[in-house]
Amino acid sequence: xxxxxxxxxxxxxxxxxxxxxxxxxLDLEQAPADRELVDAAFRALHTIKGSGAxxxxxxxxxxxxxxxxxxxxxxxSGQPISADLVTLALQARDHVDGLINDPDADTAGGARILxxxxxxxxxxxxxxxxxxxxxxxTAAADGVAGRWRVRFKLPADALAMGTNPLLRLDELAEIGPxxxxxxxxxxxxxxxxxPECCYIGWEVVIEATDPQAAIEDVFLFQGDDLDLExxxxxxxxxxxxxxxxxxxxxxxxxxxEVVTATSAPAAKAALLRVPAERLDALMDQVGxxxxxxxxxxxxxxxxxxxxxxxxxxxxxxxxGGLRDTSMGIRMVPIGSLFGRxxxxxxxxxxxxxxEIEFVTSGEETELDKTVIERLADPLVHLIRNAxxxxxxxxxxxxxxxxxxxxxxxxxxxxxGAEVTVTLTDDGAGLNAAxxxxxxxxxxxxxxxxxxxxxxxxxxxxAPGFSTAAEVTELSGRGVGMDVVKQTIEALRxxxxxxxxxxxxxxxxxxxxxxxxxIDGMLVRVGDGRYSIxxxxxxxxxxxxxxxxxxxxxxxxxxxxxxVPFLRLRELFRAEGETSDFQKVVVVSAGDARVGLAVDxxxxxxxxxxxxxxxxxxxxxxxxxxxxxxxxxxSLILNVAQLIGMGAMKRxxxxxxxxxxx
Amino acid sequence: xxxxxxxxxxxxxxxxxxxxxxxxxxxxPVTRVPGAPAYADGLVNVRGRIVxxxxxxxxxxxxxxxxxxxxxxxVVEITLDGEPLTVAxxxxxxxxxxxxxxxxxxxxPSVGMRWPREYVRAIVQRDDGFIIIPDLSTIFEAISRxxxxxxxxxxx
Numbered sequence: 001x002x003x004x005x006x007x008x009x010x011x012x013x014x015x016x017x018x019x020x021x022x023x024x025x026l027d028l029e030q031a032p033a034d035r036e037l038v039d040a041a042f043r044a045l046h047t048i049k050g051s052g053a054x055x056x057x058x059x060x061x062x063x064x065x066x067x068x069x070x071x072x073x074x075x076x077s078g079q080p081i082s083a084d085l086v087t088l089a090l091q092a093r094d095h096v097d098g099l100i101n102d103p104d105a106d107t108a109g110g111a112r113i114l115x116x117x118x119x120x121x122x123x124x125x126x127x128x129x130x131x132x133x134x135x136x137x138t139a140a141a142d143g144v145a146g147r148w149r150v151r152f153k154l155p156a157d158a159l160a161m162g163t164n165p166l167l168r169l170d171e172l173a174e175i176g177p178x179x180x181x182x183x184x185x186x187x188x189x190x191x192x193x194x195p196e197c198c199y200i201g202w203e204v205v206i207e208a209t210d211p212q213a214a215i216e217d218v219f220l221f222q223g224d225d226l227d228l229e230x231x232x233x234x235x236x237x238x239x240x241x242x243x244x245x246x247x248x249x250x251x252x253x254x255x256x257e258v259v260t261a262t263s264a265p266a267a268k269a270a271l272l273r274v275p276a277e278r279l280d281a282l283m284d285q286v287g288x289x290x291x292x293x294x295x296x297x298x299x300x301x302x303x304x305x306x307x308x309x310x311x312x313x314x315x316x317x318x319x320g321g322l323r324d325t326s327m328g329i330r331m332v333p334i335g336s337l338f339g340r341x342x343x344x345x346x347x348x349x350x351x352x353x354x355e356i357e358f359v360t361s362g363e364e365t366e367l368d369k370t371v372i373e374r375l376a377d378p379l380v381h382l383i384r385n386a387x388x389x390x391x392x393x394x395x396x397x398x399x400x401x402x403x404x405x406x407x408x409x410x411x412x413x414x415x416g417a418e419v420t421v422t423l424t425d426d427g428a429g430l431n432a433a434x435x436x437x438x439x440x441x442x443x444x445x446x447x448x449x450x451x452x453x454x455x456x457x458x459x460x461x462a463p464g465f466s467t468a469a470e471v472t473e474l475s476g477r478g479v480g481m482d483v484v485k486q487t488i489e490a491l492r493x494x495x496x497x498x499x500x501x502x503x504x505x506x507x508x509x510x511x512x513x514x515x516x517x518i519d520g521m522l523v524r525v526g527d528g529r530y531s532i533x534x535x536x537x538x539x540x541x542x543x544x545x546x547x548x549x550x551x552x553x554x555x556x557x558x559x560x561x562x563v564p565f566l567r568l569r570e571l572f573r574a575e576g577e578t579s580d581f582q583k584v585v586v587v588s589a590g591d592a593r594v595g596l597a598v599d600x601x602x603x604x605x606x607x608x609x610x611x612x613x614x615x616x617x618x619x620x621x622x623x624x625x626x627x628x629x630x631x632x633x634s635l636i637l638n639v640a641q642l643i644g645m646g647a648m649k650r651x652x653x654x655x656x657x658x659x660x661x
Numbered sequence: 662x663x664x665x666x667x668x669x670x671x672x673x674x675x676x677x678x679x680x681x682x683x684x685x686x687x688x689x690p691v692t693r694v695p696g697a698p699a700y701a702d703g704l705v706n707v708r709g710r711i712v713x714x715x716x717x718x719x720x721x722x723x724x725x726x727x728x729x730x731x732x733x734x735x736v737v738e739i740t741l742d743g744e745p746l747t748v749a750x751x752x753x754x755x756x757x758x759x760x761x762x763x764x765x766x767x768x769x770p771s772v773g774m775r776w777p778r779e780y781v782r783a784i785v786q787r788d789d790g791f792i793i794i795p796d797l798s799t800i801f802e803a804i805s806r807x808x809x810x811x812x813x814x815x816x817x
Contacts, residue, residue: 288709528693572695614746615701615713615805616694625692625704625711633692633704633711 010055012273014100017044018093019339025089026342032080041089042068042075043221048096059103060096063110067092070117077121085120087350090343092117147233148211151183153201155225160196169202171218176208205233276369279330286319286326287517287608293319294605294629323517323606331513332372334412334421335363340376341383345408348387355394355405356387362412367419371491371511375421378484382423382507383408385481390427390505400502402426418493418535418589421509430499432456439465457497461485492623494589494640510589510640520607520626522634523585523598526574529634531607531626532596536587536639543582543597556584556595564646565595571621571645587639594646596637605629607636665761667792668735668752671723673776674792676785677737679758681797683707683747686734699725701804705749707736714749715804717795721776726753741801748801761785766794 021044028037045068053061071089074081092113098105150172154165169180183201187193208214215230293315300312338360345358367375391397391406398404409424432453439445439459459465463482488495493511512518512533520531541558556563565584568574577599584595607626612619623638664679684707691703691714703714714734719725731754738747766783774781780803782796 291709528695574695610711612704612711613713613748614741614744615715615748615801616697616704619694619696621696622694627706627709627711630690631706632690633706635692635694635704 007055007057010051010057011100013051014048014060014096017048018097020044021048021093022090022343023339025086025093026346028081029083029086029346032082035078038071038075038081039220042071045071046221052100057100057103059107060099063092063099063114064096066114067096067117070114070121073121082120085117088113088117088120090346146207146209148206148208148215149229149231149233150204150206150215151201151229152204152219153183153186153227154198156197156199158198163198165198165200165202168218169204172204172206172215175211175214175218176206178207179205201227279326279369282326283330283517286323289319290323290517290606290608291627291629295631298629320606327368327517330369331366332369333363334365334367334372334375334419335360337372337376337379338363338410338412341379341410344380344383345387348384352388353393354387354391356391357405357407359407359409360411361409365412365414365419367511367513374487374491375509375511378487378509379410379421379423381481381484383410386423386425386427386505386507390425390429392428396428415510419511419513421511422506423509424504424506426504429501429503429505430457430460430497431501435459435465454498457499460497461495489620492638518607518609520605520636521585522602522605522628523568523583523596524600524602525568525572525598526578527576528572528574529602529628529632530568530598531605531634531636532585532587533607533636533639534604536589538586538588538593540601541584541586541595543584556586558586563593563595565597566642566646567597569597569599587643589640589643592643592646594643596642609636663760663763664758665794666735666755667757667759668733668750669754669756670718670721670752671726674756674787674790675795676759676761676792677735677795677797681737681739683736683738685755686736686749688728688732689734698804698807703749703751705734707747707749710747712736712747712749714751715801716751717800718751718753720800720804721780737797739797739801741798741805746801761792761794 021041024037024041024044028034028041031037045064049061049064049068052058052064067089074085095106095110095113099110152168154163154168155161158165172178173180181203183203184199186201187199193199206215212230219226219228293312296312297316300309304312341360342358345356348354349356386408387406391408392400392402394404397406407424407426410421411424412419412421414420436445436451436456436459439456439462440447442465444459444462444465445451460481461484463480465480465482485495488509488511491511493509496508496510497505498508499505519534521534521537523530523532539558541556544556554565554567556565563586565586569578579599582597582599583601584597585601586593586595588594605628609624609626611624612622616622620641621638622635623641624636625633626636628634665676666679666682666685667674667676669675686705686707689705689707691705694702694704694713700717700720701713701715703716704711705714706712716725733752733755735750735752735755736747737750738745740746765785767786769778769781769784771778776793780796780800781793783794785792785794
């Protein structure tokens with residue numbers, strides 16, 4: 001096992017914490033008064049500070065200390081978080097991010113942020129009163145000191161996790177005069193005792209005025225496993241009389257929370273951090289194993305002793321399971337990506353002066369980690385485009401009778417073996433005339449070409465088509481939509497676009513669930529063998545005799561529906577024997593269907609997808625290749641591309657062309 | 662001084678740097694790639710990797726021949742646009758590995774060559790005829806460019 005650099009561990013951890021912090025801050029923007037969010041932000045900061053100092057990231061720790069101090073004042077003030085504070089906190093978050101990578105980065109900028117934070121955070125004096133006053137206003141009103149009993153028991157692994165109970169006790173003692181006694185009931189017999197376990201609980205009796213908040217602060221970082229009870233032992237008669245019913249309820253609240261919290265850890269699954277390369281290596285090996293297993297199955301299929309066949313079948317089942325599990329390990333919810341875009345939209349909204357409502361759905365949809373990673377840049381580009389070019393300025397929107405705030409929707413949903421990601425804006429829609437003009441200027445289409453609007457829109461994906469007439473700070477910085485399209489296609493996905501003038505634009509991405517291994521149908525065309533992704537296959541039918549006369553009638557009638565089909569023999573200029581019983585494999589993507597006429601269907605097999613080299617990357621008809629059981633290579637058909645070809649045949653012009661030929 | 666692998670295409674000898682040769686295979690099953698240009702229309706399985714097979718004979722305007730027992734597939738690793746690329750080259754025979762000094766390189770004659778000049782880096786005179794030193798990077802750049810444009814015609 002490789003030894004992990006502790007600094008690297010800190011970086012990774014900090015990265016996660018910073019992401020959490022960002023999400024929390026953005027949530028706070030929506031719900032400025034949510035105390036739990038404020039606490040969560042504070043905890044994240046505190047942890048970064050602590051581990052930063054521990055791993056020698058002094059600059060980080062110092063800056064975060066300032067950040068945390070300001071935030072702590074906000075927390076204690078109990079006042080809602082202002083939008084300005086969120087903006088500043090986000091800047092501070094970015095600064096921390098920078099500091100982790102380069103401790104000397106922009107110290108002046110850091111100081112500026114801290115000063116600004118300091119200025120904006122509520123001042124200590126009056127604020128702390130408010131903090132106590134708000135949650136337990138009734139009790140605070142009379143301000144009589146009382147005796148409070150705090151019973152707590154740390155989680156068994158607390159010592160192993162680095163918690164020092166003495167510090168907790170010291171902090172409790174600082175709240176007021178305290179009597180501390182240990183609860184030793186749970187200490188087991190000596191031979192059952194694990195010296196690293198914390199068996200002791202404590203009871204602390206404190207004399208103080210309304211110490212609940214302070215007590216909770218002491219255990220703020222203890223997480224959910226803590227067993228904590230706070231109760232008042234001698235209620236002064238005056239208070240009880242003054243606020244009958246109210247005070248006990250207030251105190252009951254935190255206790256009931258503790259009860260629910262203790263049961264939570266059972267549900268929380270243990271997580272393991274694994275370097276991505278190991279997953280890639282695992283996937284490669286499973287791929288090789290699948291190929292070897294296919295060969296074994298072919299060898300044992302005919303004439304092998306039953307015992308051997310039994311083992312081969314058992315192996316096939318096991319390896320199938322192993323394949324699914326290994327692929328499952330690589331699946332990541334797309335929400336991890338969506339989270340990042342909230343920040344992007346929030347920044348765009350500020351810098352462009354456009355009000356934007358960013359709505360996401362389907363965060364739980366899972367995709368291969370590689371797909372998610374490679375999807376980030378194209379989506380950033382598309383979102384920028386939607387916000388920058390799609391959404392109008394608030395004035396223009398109001399003038400057009402729309403709400404001033406534009407809406408950008410990002411949604412993910414499963415559809416078969418694919419995931420569909422749609423990005424919708426309710427902006428002005430694409431300007432067909434301008435796209436056309438641009439395409440003519442760049443020589444993408446000839447000026448006399450007759451095109452409908454729907455045919456013009458996709459031109460923005462053409463190489464060499466640059467975006468907006470005016471290049472703004474945000475979009476149009478060289479990365480064109482053609483790069484977006486290429487990236488999506490490299491992932492074996494497709495990109496579609498619809499737009500309605502004045503109503504907005506929708507971009508639809510269809511992505512395969514996984515890049516590595518799929519189920520395939522093996523077919524023979526002439527002397528070549530090709531694989532068709534099984535997920536795309538709808539059904540197989542006999543090539544009807546009436547269609548074989550090929551008088552331009554390459555359409556099938558499947559239960560009353562007209563489905564165009566392609567003769568792969570002709571398309572691939574295949575040689576070798578044909579079959580008297582050709583089959584048509586009907587494949588679909590989205591709503592479109594096409595039939596593929598093949599000589600023979602050879603069976604199902606597992607396809608370990610290998611990318612084609614750059615010498616063949618221009619061949620859109622194939623999405624990759626795979627190695628068959630006998631060691632030969634089979635090309636994988638790109639169903640989306642073939643469906644596109646089939647759709648073109650649907651037009652009357654295509655039929656005439658064929659008949660003339 | 663460097664070791665070079667000498668191979669034959671039709672009746673002409675060629676030499677490439679032995680250091681870029683990964684391995685030499687006897688005939689392997691070749692998968693034809695529909696729509697790819699004829700000089701790069703094959704795929705072979707080289708120990709679990711799928712490698713494109715190129716036919717320089719076609720590229721140089723010669724006829725493609727059926728494989729015989731001398732036919733070999735030379736797997737080379739070259740650099741294309743700054744990235745490594747593994748390709749296989751069909752050869753009618755692989756004859757030897759031999760030291761050829763770069764000082765013996767002679768400029769390509771302007772006339773009398775049936776091989777396109779732009780793909781020839783130099784020639785080396787030997788007792789039994791001359792050997793062509795091909796310019797592999799120019800050749801594969803040309804293949805990669807033309808392959809980028811190729812595809813199955815949409816109306817078959």
